[in-house]
Amino acid sequence: MTALSSPPPTRLSVADLRGSSARRRRETTVRLAFLAAASLSILISVLIILSLVGEAWNFVSQVDPALLVERGWFPRRDLYGIPAIMAGTFLVAGIGMLVATPLGLGAAIWLSEYASPRARRAIKPVLEVLAGIPSVVLGYFALQVISPTVVDTACPGATDPFNMAAAGIGVGILITPLVASVAEDAMYAVPRSLREASYGLGARKRTTSLRIVFPAAISGIVAALILGLSRGIGETMVVSIAAGATGGSLFSIDPCAPGQTMTAAMTALATGSDQVRGASLAFPSLFFVGLLLFVFTLVLNLVADRFVRRFRVRY
Amino acid sequence: MAATPRNQAITAAEAVRRSLEGAGRTDWRSIGFQAVLVLLLVLTLGVLAWLLVVVFVNGTPVLLERGTDFLTSPLASQPERAGVGQAISGSLMLMAFVAIISFPLGIGAAVYLEEYAPDTRFTRLVNTVVRNLAGVPSIVYGLLGLAVFVVALGDVVGPGPASGRSLMAGGLTMAILVLPIVIITSAEALRAVPGAIREAAFGVGATRWEVVRSHVLPYAAPGIFTGTILSMARAFGETAPLILVGAVIGGFNVRYDSILEQLQGRYTALPTTVYDWARKPAAFEGNVYAAIVVLIVVLLLVNALAIFLRNRFERRW
Amino acid sequence: MVTVTPTIDEQVRDKGPTIRLVTTGHHLDESEGIAPAAVADGAPMTFAEDEVVFRLESVSCFYGSFRAVRDVSLEVPRNKITALIGPSGSGKSTLLRSFNRMNDLIETARLDGRILYHGVDIYADGVDPVEVRRRIGMVFQKPNPFPKSIYDNVAFGPRVAGFKGNMDELVERSLTRAALWDEVKDKLRAPGTTLSGGQQQRLCIARAIAVEPDVILMDEPASALDPLATLRIEELMHELKENYTILIVTHNMQQAARASDFTAFLSMGEDRAGYLVEMAPTDRLFTSPQHRLTEDYITGRFG
Numbered sequence: 001m002t003a004l005s006s007p008p009p010t011r012l013s014v015a016d017l018r019g020s021s022a023r024r025r026r027e028t029t030v031r032l033a034f035l036a037a038a039s040l041s042i043l044i045s046v047l048i049i050l051s052l053v054g055e056a057w058n059f060v061s062q063v064d065p066a067l068l069v070e071r072g073w074f075p076r077r078d079l080y081g082i083p084a085i086m087a088g089t090f091l092v093a094g095i096g097m098l099v100a101t102p103l104g105l106g107a108a109i110w111l112s113e114y115a116s117p118r119a120r121r122a123i124k125p126v127l128e129v130l131a132g133i134p135s136v137v138l139g140y141f142a143l144q145v146i147s148p149t150v151v152d153t154a155c156p157g158a159t160d161p162f163n164m165a166a167a168g169i170g171v172g173i174l175i176t177p178l179v180a181s182v183a184e185d186a187m188y189a190v191p192r193s194l195r196e197a198s199y200g201l202g203a204r205k206r207t208t209s210l211r212i213v214f215p216a217a218i219s220g221i222v223a224a225l226i227l228g229l230s231r232g233i234g235e236t237m238v239v240s241i242a243a244g245a246t247g248g249s250l251f252s253i254d255p256c257a258p259g260q261t262m263t264a265a266m267t268a269l270a271t272g273s274d275q276v277r278g279a280s281l282a283f284p285s286l287f288f289v290g291l292l293l294f295v296f297t298l299v300l301n302l303v304a305d306r307f308v309r310r311f312r313v314r315y
Numbered sequence: 316m317a318a319t320p321r322n323q324a325i326t327a328a329e330a331v332r333r334s335l336e337g338a339g340r341t342d343w344r345s346i347g348f349q350a351v352l353v354l355l356l357v358l359t360l361g362v363l364a365w366l367l368v369v370v371f372v373n374g375t376p377v378l379l380e381r382g383t384d385f386l387t388s389p390l391a392s393q394p395e396r397a398g399v400g401q402a403i404s405g406s407l408m409l410m411a412f413v414a415i416i417s418f419p420l421g422i423g424a425a426v427y428l429e430e431y432a433p434d435t436r437f438t439r440l441v442n443t444v445v446r447n448l449a450g451v452p453s454i455v456y457g458l459l460g461l462a463v464f465v466v467a468l469g470d471v472v473g474p475g476p477a478s479g480r481s482l483m484a485g486g487l488t489m490a491i492l493v494l495p496i497v498i499i500t501s502a503e504a505l506r507a508v509p510g511a512i513r514e515a516a517f518g519v520g521a522t523r524w525e526v527v528r529s530h531v532l533p534y535a536a537p538g539i540f541t542g543t544i545l546s547m548a549r550a551f552g553e554t555a556p557l558i559l560v561g562a563v564i565g566g567f568n569v570r571y572d573s574i575l576e577q578l579q580g581r582y583t584a585l586p587t588t589v590y591d592w593a594r595k596p597a598a599f600e601g602n603v604y605a606a607i608v609v610l611i612v613v614l615l616l617v618n619a620l621a622i623f624l625r626n627r628f629e630r631r632w
Numbered sequence: 633m634v635t636v637t638p639t640i641d642e643q644v645r646d647k648g649p650t651i652r653l654v655t656t657g658h659h660l661d662e663s664e665g666i667a668p669a670a671v672a673d674g675a676p677m678t679f680a681e682d683e684v685v686f687r688l689e690s691v692s693c694f695y696g697s698f699r700a701v702r703d704v705s706l707e708v709p710r711n712k713i714t715a716l717i718g719p720s721g722s723g724k725s726t727l728l729r730s731f732n733r734m735n736d737l738i739e740t741a742r743l744d745g746r747i748l749y750h751g752v753d754i755y756a757d758g759v760d761p762v763e764v765r766r767r768i769g770m771v772f773q774k775p776n777p778f779p780k781s782i783y784d785n786v787a788f789g790p791r792v793a794g795f796k797g798n799m800d801e802l803v804e805r806s807l808t809r810a811a812l813w814d815e816v817k818d819k820l821r822a823p824g825t826t827l828s829g830g831q832q833q834r835l836c837i838a839r840a841i842a843v844e845p846d847v848i849l850m851d852e853p854a855s856a857l858d859p860l861a862t863l864r865i866e867e868l869m870h871e872l873k874e875n876y877t878i879l880i881v882t883h884n885m886q887q888a889a890r891a892s893d894f895t896a897f898l899s900m901g902e903d904r905a906g907y908l909v910e911m912a913p914t915d916r917l918f919t920s921p922q923h924r925l926t927e928d929y930i931t932g933r934f935g
Contacts, residue, residue, distance in 0.1 A: 023522060026522075026524065027522050027523060027524055030524045031427075031431055031523075031524075033423060034423045034424065034426050034427035034430075034431055035427050035431070036423075037419075037420045037421075037423035037424040037427060038423075038424040038427040038428055038432070038441050039441070040420055040424065040494070041424060041441060041444050041445050041448060041494065041495065041498065042440070042441060042444055044448065044459075044491055044494070045444050045447075045448060047459060047463060048451070048455065048456075048458075048459050051458065051459055051462035051463060052455070052458060052459075052462075054462070055462065102355055103355050103358060103359045106351070106352050106354075106355030106356060106359075107355060107356050107359055109352055110352040110353065110355075110356050114349060114352060116739070123356070123360075126360060126363070127359075129363070129615075129618075130359070130360075130363045132548065132549075132552075132614060132618060133363075133366070133552075133611075134551075134552030134553070134554070134586055134610060134614070135552070135554065135555075136552070136554050136586045136589045136590050136593070136607075136610075137366070137370070137552075137589070137607050137610065137611065138366070139590075139593070140589065140593045140603060140607065141366050141369065141370070143593065144369070144600075145365070145366075145369055173359075173362055176359055180359075191776075193772060193774060193776040194776055194778060194779075196734070196737070196772065196776070197772065197776045197777075197778065197836070197839075198778075198788070199734065199737060199765065200732065200734065200765060200769065200770035200772070200840070201765065201766070201769070201788065201789035201792065201839065201840065201843055202762050202763070202764075202765040202766030202767075202789065202792065202793060202843060203762070203788075203789075203792045204342065204345055204762055205345065206344065206345045206348045206349070207792050211788070211792070212778060212788075215779075215780075216778070216779050227450070230450060231452075233452070234451075234452025234453070234454065234455075235452070236452070236453070236454045236554070236555035237554050237555060237586075237590065240555075240590070241590065241593050241594070263452065263454050263555070266454055266457075266458075266559070267454070267555060267558050267559070270457075270461075270558050270559045270561075271558060271564050286458070286461075287458060287462070290454070290455055290458040293452060293454070293455060294451065294452075294455050297450065297451060297452055297455075298447060298450075298451070301446075301447055301450040302447065305443075305446065305447075335749075335752050335754065335759050335760070335763055335764065335767075
């Protein structure tokens with residue numbers, strides 16, 4: 001625009017204010033480029049759903065329904081007892097939540113209500129380090145260290161180095177930082193004025209934390225737990241290493257025995273042999289299980305999202 | 316609760332004196348509660364410490380003993396000869412894929428969502444979709460990679476003996492895995508830019524892209540940078556998707572003549588090597604720990620780098 | 633001294649330099665049973681032994697090494713409304729919060745001197761601040777009801793204190809005393825946050841009353857409210873003083889003049905610490921202040 005170099009016009013017309021068309025073109029191009037990038041995320045979701053559903057349908061339409069509720073999951077023998085691996089998933093996730101709920105919420109309450117600013121600055125990064133440990137590492141630790149400890153203390157007489165309890169505890173350790181961080185955010189966001197009102201009435205810190213702050217932050221805390229559960233359900237490497245049962249598993253909820261989760265079943269299928277594509281319905285079954293997993297975690301995440309939105313809006 | 320008679324000041328004073336001074340009972344419930352909290356925290360941190368101790372105590376001797384040989388040797392069936400050379404180069408190439416593909420796309424998508432997008436149903440949909448994609452278990456991305464890159468695009472991505480299970484397939488899969496995280500962290504960094512800066516820039520007659528390029532992006536750069544580095548660290552440690560798209564478990568010994576061949580050929584990565592060795596007999600134990608040490612050291616370095624760079628850039632503003 | 637009870641409209645309209653003509657709506661004389669000692673020039677105001685609720689002896693409040701309040705000595709009489717006024721930075725809120733040991737919640741806060749409550753030094757070793765706060769209640773500047781029902785808001789304090797009697801009755805009594813019962817009696821289960829600003833503040837007053845304190849501290853209780861809600865709070869204070877001793881911080885001089893029996897004027901010294909300039913029965917402070925500083929403040933020449 002020549003606005004700076006020429007004297008102000010005595011009469012202005014629309015044409016004067018139109019601006020440079022080159023500049024406009026560039027703006028539009030840039031805008032479209034960014035829009036394309038954003039649309040990619042939708043494309044990816046669609047692809048995920050399509051690829052899962054496609055092969056899963058392949059499986060469902062060809063499989064003998066009786067095989068689906070067989071008590072065992074042995075895909076290479078054409079036994080597709082889904083309940084067996086679902087039980088495994090929920091067992092491990094359940095144990096994981098038993099570990100992560102007290103550890104995570106305890107850390108969250110302490111960090112939010114009791115820790116001095118210096119302590120907070122020191123401890124929070126440490127929790128982030130814990131969060132950054134790859135699941136393979138935790139899986140090996142579960143196998144080498146946690147499992148023998150479990151066998152010694154809680155499962156005497158177990159013959160296998162693999163057991164679901166060790167895997168569950170490993171998963172619990174993995175998701176603790178996630179639970180702690182979301183729950184702590186929720187509690188920290190509770191306004192100071194509520195705490196002051198409580199102290200002003202003669203309540204102690206313990207009472208204020210448990211009866212005012214915790215309930216006020218409850219939506220965020222519930223979201224933290226649901227997110228933890230979702231993560232625990234989707235966790236793969238810890239169970240693949242520590243829970244054993246790579247050939248298949250029977251329906252069982254014995255924590256002292258080896259077992260398989262949905263995710264471990266998927267890795268077993270992929271690594272068992274190089275001919276995943278060939279073997280009967282084993283390949284499509286992989287996608288069927290994947291679809292189930294996707295649906296579970298999606299539902300959980302949507303629910304957690306609702307809760308998070310509720311706690312963010314209030315303040 | 317002591318009833319305090321209001322209009323007889325003398326007895327009120329007496330009652331007050333008695334109750335205030337007699338309140339010396341130790342509050343066991345509060346002490347107990349705080350003790351429980353601290354115990355839980357110590358437990359959490361203790362497990363972390365235990366893990367690190369076990370890993371380093373078992374892994375460092377092997378590294379010291381074998382030195383660079385361990386870092387450069389390929390996979391092998393005897394533990395004394397097996398090393399993480401192929402794994403490291405595989406992981407590095409995967410990271411390159413991730414950086415080249417997902418960073419521009421992710422940051423671009425974030426810029427659109429934060430700077431350009433009007434508040435329409437489409438925008439809200441994209442936001443929800445991205446958030447949910449970030450929560451999808453990583454193994455599902457492996458399935459996606461398997462179906463799309465290995466099977467459907469197998470001949471393009473990994474022709475010949477690899478039959479689709481190539482490094483390119485792995486790289487593309489990881490890039491897609493990381494994309495939602497990059498979008499979310501970049502969007503957060505952009506959101507943190509004060510509105511006043513944008514207003515000032517618009518006020519002097521800049522176009523939206525000029526505002527973004529000259530003011531918003533520079534201001535948000537440290538945050539975006541940190542986010543991308545951290546998401547790369549996350550990708551570095553991912554195993555499950557790579558297993559599904561066919562990273563080698565077992566061992567391979569191929570010589571590649573060109574980069575293209577390497578991209579289209581079999582490969583392995585550090586975390587998948589750890590997984591592989593973890594399932595081998597006890598003789599490999601030392602190797603596993605040593606590989607884990609390498610993995611953890613790399614991750615710690617990357618995290619430290621991210622924090623250092625963020626501090627360094629932040630000071631300029 | 634003119635004893636006129638202005639209508640509400642007149643009270644709202646009267647502002648500014650005409651403050652000397654605004655009266656408090658009642659006047660103080662010996663018939664009320666309080667016989668303040670004659671105020672000699674510069675001598676602190678004292679009361680009869682059995683009328684004193686608080687006695688402050690050279691109280692200084694520190695945040696770390698910064699002194700926010702310097703050497704305040706005063707007495708607070710029972711069943712009266714005492715106002716603390718002064719410009720920003722004069723330490724009024726800090727001083728108020730030291731009465732119920734709320735400053736303890738700030739890590740670097742420290743107190744020198746003594747605060748005697750019914751003769752007991754509330755900062756002495758062995759005194760539990762929690763007990764102190766059950767007897768000395770507080771209402772804050774911005775209404776802060778808990779995200780619970782109206783009933784649970786009022787019931788929280790007594791429950792925590794271990795109250796075993798008839799809670800419904802206690803809740804009703806507290807809400808009635810706070811002039812809120814009629815408006816909420818049909819919706820006790822509704823969340824406290826659904827009330828209007830003025831109602832929320834009365835809910836907070838009811839909540840404070842429910843633990844049966846004998847003192848209520850108010851930190852600018854009406855500053856976040858509109859003029860009509862403000863006046864209702866002031867009327868409420870007038871009713872409350874029958875059963876409670878009220879100490880209120882306000883930056884609104886007209887409010888102090890309207891509503892309080894005694895007023896203490898604090899100002900900020902050169903060391904940025906607040907100090908007590910003078911304290912007197914309200915109408916005397918506003919009509920014939922002893923200190924030039926006080927006169928300047930109340931006529932609006934500064935602050």
